[in-house]
Amino acid sequence: MATRSWIVPGPSQHDVEHVASLRVQLVAGAVTVVGHDAEHVHVEVTEVAGNPLELDVEGDRLTIGYPFLGWDGWVKRLRSYRSADTARLTVHVPRGTAVAVATAVADATVSDLTEDTSLITASAHLRVTGCQGATSLKSASGAVDVLGHDGPVRVSTAAGRTTLSGELPRVEVTSVAGAVSVSTTAPTSMVDLATVSGAMRVNLPAGAGVSLTARGVTGPVRLDGVDHRAGGLSATTVEERSEAGICFLTTRTVAGSLDVTRMPAAVTDAPA
Structure with missing residues (x-):
């Protein structure tokens, strides 16, 4: 299975082809995922403070986050993790992309998608707007909004x-x-x-x-x-x-x- 990766130490833009699913893992800051008509993924990183982000492509899945944390371990440790790592980014994806987002205190917004979505946070605001398909959201203390949704x-x-x-x-x-x-x-x-x-x-x-x-x-x-x-x-x-x-x-x-x-x-x- 082909893999590619980029280290992102600061503001930058990246285009990635042939992506069917997206995972985003942040500590603090904010992430917005928006569906668009193009066939590629466009990543706009506007802020990185602390450890650099990594963009990793494995097969048809794009992961954006901190590789030293690990995805599975990160989800389990969300409530207790403390760090100053901050990133703000917007990710434009084809509307049929499956999306999973996990954050500690970074707000997450997902909009205009037609595939399933999953959002997890310790204490940030989770927002899903104008999407279709099944959506699952977990939060310890942050507000949850799912607006104009079509699906379970x-x-x-x-x-x-x-x-x-x-x-x-x-x-x-x-x-x-x-x-x-x-x-x-x-x-x-x-x-x-x-x-x-x-x-x-x-x-x-x-x-x-x-x-x-x-x-x-x-x-x-x-x-x-x-x-x-x-x-x-x-x-x-x-x-x-x-x-x-x-x-x-x-x-x-x-x-x-x-x-x-x-x-x-x-x-x-x-x-x-």
Whole structure:
């Protein structure tokens, strides 16, 4: 398998041909990955401080990061890694490129892609906009935004808020204390939310049916403004069928609230 590599000590630009997948590994700074119509990858590095980056091509996969860390070990050590290494870059890729990004405190934005994406961070802001395919995001404390998405979404976070919108046929969110907001325009969807204390809000298309099972201890369970919370430790169930489609919604929480509203879902910018 052919391999090529470049050491990047400072600002520079690079074009790479025949790339089907991209991996980016950063400590601090920021990375933006954008889909474009060209068949090659264009890398624009605007800042490098500390250790130099390396661009490594193995087969049809391009990896940008720090080779001394190792990809697998880096993902496992994200929460405890401390370094002053900083890089800022923008990567333009063919829209069908699969993308994986892992950072410690570097913000990551991915937009306008049609393949699967995976983003992991310790405490940075993760943002996916206008993409298709399955997307998976993991964060300890950073905010997570998936906006204007077409495809399934899976999120795992501890304290950061989560905002999801688009044509979302399948949503899975696990959060400890962060607020969760889901707006889906999919006529039929499956939404599974689990949180300890974060507030949960789900917006559905007008007239959509709801098959709801909510398990909680103290939080209210509101559907179109009406609290359906069951007494004691019993699960709250609501079954309303509709020819306009249905959302199968399951939630689990200790003290978090749930608000479900059937209204035209709009894609909005997440808070900064």
